[in-house]
Amino acid sequence: MISDPIKLAAAGLGRGFMLTLPSLLADPHVRLTACAAPRAASRQAFLDAFGGRAHESVEALAADPEVEAVYIATPHQMHREHAEILAAGGKHLLVDKPLAITMADASAIVDTVEAAGVQLVAGPSHSFDQPVVRARALIDERDLGRPAMLHAFNYTDFLYRPRRPEELSTEQGGGVVFSQAVHQIDMVRLLMGGEALSVYAATGAWDPARPTEGAYSAIVHFDGGRFATLVYSGYAHYDSDVLQGEIGELGAPKDMAKYGAARRALAAVASPEEEAALKSGRTFGAVDPAPKAPYPEHFGPVVVSCPRADLRLTPTGVEIWGDERREFVETPAAPSPRTEVLRGLYDAIRRGAPPPQTARWGRASLEICHAILDSARTGEPVPLKRQS
Ligand SMILES: NC(=O)c1ccc[n+]([C@@H]2O[C@H](COP(=O)([O-])OP(=O)(O)OC[C@H]3O[C@@H](n4cnc5c(N)ncnc54)[C@H](O)[C@@H]3O)[C@@H](O)[C@H]2O)c1
Structure with missing residues (x-):
């Protein structure tokens, strides 16, 4: 039994989010509290299904005090910008693969989260299977x-x-x-x-x-x-x-x-x-x-x-x-197919014990x-x- 699940939001409600959603709903390590999505229909669907708050922009999500961590499931090329905005708001990050497209963007993400002192878990990826x-x-x-x-x-x-x-x-x-x-x-x-x-x-x-x-x-x-x-x-x-x-x-x-x-x-x-x-x-x-x-x-x-x-x-x-x-x-x-990545996020935030898949890990995989x-x-x- 987990009494203090991570208050998690999602940035981007596309395919990546859809594939992780069954785990987000079933897993005790997280509670889905908010989202950022540019399409009004997606925001309304989120509110209808889960309540919470649906923001139009990642900036608004970064300012939401009810959010501890954000699952960045926006297209690859947006990961850097969204990581920078959210880390500046003190949010911990779960960044879907790949961490970024260019090595320069990956390094910027590493520098950003290390300077902000927030946790970043690079996933979900099949290394958490x-x-x-x-x-x-x-x-x-x-x-x-x-x-x-x-x-x-x-x-x-x-x-x-x-x-x-x-x-x-x-x-x-x-x-x-x-x-x-x-x-x-x-x-x-x-x-x-x-x-x-x-x-x-x-x-x-x-x-x-x-x-x-x-x-x-x-x-x-x-x-x-x-x-x-x-x-x-x-x-x-x-x-x-x-x-x-x-x-x-x-x-x-x-x-x-x-x-x-x-x-x-x-x-x-x-x-x-x-x-x-x-x-x-x-x-x-x-x-x-x-x-x-x-x-x-x-x-x-x-x-x-x-x-x-x-x-x-x-x-x-x-x-x-x-x-x-x-x-x-x-x-x-x-409890869920993606439990290991959600446990990893939980351990990183609650216990200061991140899994190996940190921002530096994500950059190393991108280099390959x-x-x-x-x-x-x-x-x-x-x-x-x-x-x-
Ligand atoms: N781990 C997995 O199993 C898995 C599977 C599929 C995709 N992904 C990853 O998810 C990421 C997104 O890919 P996808 O296939 O879901 O794409 P997608 O186009 O289906 O979804 C992207 C979503 O981001 C939203 N978006 C765009 N700009 C935004 C903004 N400024 N703020 C908030 N939301 C915004 C779009 O409206 C869309 O809903 C990619 O990095 C991809 O690699 C991971």
Whole structure:
């Protein structure tokens, strides 16, 4: 029982907010008290559903005394400005991934929160998934040795979900590297521990109608000769959830009979404006939030190789392939699929004990996103400088 949940507001009531909402409503670590949203219809829908206060601007939200922390779920390019306004109002921050688009903006956010003395948790990201957190703990508890190799891959329909125009332009933070690689990078960094040193990568942009990266393959080298491979395709063909018990990314059973639905829905769209409107039609107030998912979230198959065991993460737990026997460790029941990130925010604010995913962490993960793009462009490995 938690007697003092964080009084949390949301800036932006779009898709990101919708995906976190079932957890915000079910989780005891937070209480949703306010929002900032530019559209009057979204504000009214918020008031109808939750009461509290609905502000027209982030500035007004920053001045709301009933708000302790704000979940920034506005488009990537706004994260810096919104973080600066809210930190100046003394609000703690939960900033959805990626922390920013440019390294300069990420550094400005780091400087802002450190100067203001507010907590920033970089998330939600799949590094907070319960099987990831459990695997990390098992590596230490079972003394399996430092992870030496990690393999993570994910095949989704990401590129064919309805998008705003900037989400299809790499320069403006679009494509799978900024929005999806960052999940894998966060997971990989958490599981591997230690410091990433360099990145060697290739990217694919195979659909001229959606001219941004839809796929990548990257090798991240860590200290001590350790390494991880990250593979992703958002081209809506193969679906790696078939290897995950047909449980989708958000922890709900997936209807595999709906194969091809994302491309079919887009085929009916005639212009970028229509596509953006289709995306808006999936935001808060336009559709009901999904029910709370029965399983933890996941981001595709992951295998971590330690000196004394391989660990395979599944949507419901962790398989340990030890020297002489195999074991399955189930993840314990949780109040919500995104409980670990909300607990992280709670611990940061109430106990001064933030999770590893701070503003500096978010900047380090963003550096790896840029390194993937740079390495793909130059064909050379890219050394990392902002990891510690
Ligand atoms: N962690 C996840 O699972 C996940 C999933 C989807 C999106 N996201 C992240 O959420 C962020 C938003 O992406 P999205 O897909 O939800 O986009 P979106 O377009 O669906 O939503 C953005 C929302 O921000 C609002 N907004 C715009 N300007 C604003 C302002 N000045 N003040 C307040 N609100 C404003 C818009 O009205 C819209 O409702 C991105 O950083 C994205 O990476 C995270």
